[in-house]
Amino acid sequence: MSHTVTILGLESSCDDTAAAIVRDVPGVGPEILSSVVAGQTALHVDFGGVVPEIAARAHTEKLDSCVEEALAESGLSLAEIDAIAVTAGPGLIGGVLAGVMTAKGLSAALGVPLIGVNHLAGHALTPRLTDGVNYPYLMLLVSGGHCQFLIAAGPGTFTRLGGTIDDAPGEAFDKTARLLGLPQPGGPAVERAAVAGDATQFRLPRPLLDRPGCDMSFSGLKTALLRERDRIVAEKGGLRVQDRSDLCAAFQCAVTDVLAEKSRRAIAEYLTLAPDTPLFAVAGGVAANSAIRAALETVSDVSGVKFLAPPLALCTDNAAMIAWAGIERFRSGARDDMTLAARPRWPLDEGAAPMLGSGKKGAKA
Ligand code: KG4
Ligand code: ZN
Numbered sequence: 001m002s003h004t005v006t007i008l009g010l011e012s013s014c015d016d017t018a019a020a021i022v023r024d025v026p027g028v029g030p031e032i033l034s035s036v037v038a039g040q041t042a043l044h045v046d047f048g049g050v051v052p053e054i055a056a057r058a059h060t061e062k063l064d065s066c067v068e069e070a071l072a073e074s075g076l077s078l079a080e081i082d083a084i085a086v087t088a089g090p091g092l093i094g095g096v097l098a099g100v101m102t103a104k105g106l107s108a109a110l111g112v113p114l115i116g117v118n119h120l121a122g123h124a125l126t127p128r129l130t131d132g133v134n135y136p137y138l139m140l141l142v143s144g145g146h147c148q149f150l151i152a153a154g155p156g157t158f159t160r161l162g163g164t165i166d167d168a169p170g171e172a173f174d175k176t177a178r179l180l181g182l183p184q185p186g187g188p189a190v191e192r193a194a195v196a197g198d199a200t201q202f203r204l205p206r207p208l209l210d211r212p213g214c215d216m217s218f219s220g221l222k223t224a225l226l227r228e229r230d231r232i233v234a235e236k237g238g239l240r241v242q243d244r245s246d247l248c249a250a251f252q253c254a255v256t257d258v259l260a261e262k263s264r265r266a267i268a269e270y271l272t273l274a275p276d277t278p279l280f281a282v283a284g285g286v287a288a289n290s291a292i293r294a295a296l297e298t299v300s301d302v303s304g305v306k307f308l309a310p311p312l313a314l315c316t317d318n319a320a321m322i323a324w325a326g327i328e329r330f331r332s333g334a335r336d337d338m339t340l341a342a343r344p345r346w347p348l349d350e351g352a353a354p355m356l357g358s359g360k361k362g363a364k365a
Contacts, residue, residue, distance in 0.1 A: 169259065
């Protein structure tokens with residue numbers, strides 16, 4: 001018979017330091033007792049992107065206070081924690097190391113098990129934390145460093161149906177913001193600017209739609225956007241606010257079209273493999289974009305599958321998803337020890353061919 005499990009999760013693989021406590025009660029389900037996220041946006045703002053060394057140092061400084069805050073918010077003491085779960089990759093190695101070392105220290109001091117979690121599994125298992133869905137289900141993981149369609153069939157069993165061959169969409173949003181003088185992270189800034197924009201003013205490409213399957217490409221999009229920006233600047237002597245909004249709207253529309261069509265194909269392929277569990281879920285920072293969420297919901301409706309998108313705070317990086325993935329691994333008997341390594345690259349589907357490219361936010365896996 002399984003017992004109640006309470007796990008402290010740590011996340012530090014990119015530019016958010018996070019700690020969270022999740023409790024899972026058999027027959028009742030999981031509850032997020034606390035979730036603390038300390039972002040680093042201000043530290044990287046002058047550099048136009050995440051600087052790995054600055055990120056690693058900030059994680060080292062912030063992890064302890066995040067843990068203390070997560071404990072205080074939950075009303076628990078360290079003595080009530082059954083295990084420590086930590087992101088052990090993929091991600092920026094300095095940050096991952098900071099988290100793994102903190103977790104090892106806590107695990108050794110408390111005498112509780114240590115569980116290394118794949119960051120992507122954290123995102124991919126979020127629908128089970130938020131909605132208690134059963135395996136298998138189809139997942140689109142779409143963030144600043146990743147973009148892939150996965151069939152989740154167990155806590156460590158994932159099959160990749162396709163993914164980006166170059167940039168991740170979040171990375172493309174961030175680069176677009178940079179090209180247009182908008183702040184980082186680019187996704188929310190581009191989405192805000194796009195509200196007042198007219199997407200039809202610019203014709204941007206829809207890469208790889210002419211090829212079968214559900215692989216994607218986003219790097220050509222930002223090059224096309226750069227060309228349009230330079231054309232406007234040459235013609236008008238500068239970029240007006242309206243031009244910028246129109247460019248943002250056109251860019252967001254192109255990304256949305258690609259994700260929607262590739263999702264339609266991934267769903268069709270998934271349904272041939274698992275017709276009895278028609279569920280499509282999305283997670284990762286880009287899933288916070290309302291135009292993209294709406295398009296994916298429409299595609300799901302048309303394809304006859306249920307659509308699930310976690311609340312925004314659980315779409316972007318957080319430690320509740322790491323604690324939950326830790327609970328799933330803990331219940332399946334998995335345990336790590338002091339030899340747990342930090343891995344910059346760690347594909348979820350170890351059997352699949354590696355995707356090309358490795359972005360600023362880490363390997364594409
Ligand atoms: O999952 P996440 O927090 O971190 C990674 O693991 O990458 O995702 C961050 C990414 C950033 O590139 C950010 O620009 C993008 O998600 N993002 C968005 C939105 N909010 C965050 N992209 C488009 N629209 C948004 N509203
Ligand atoms: Zn992430």
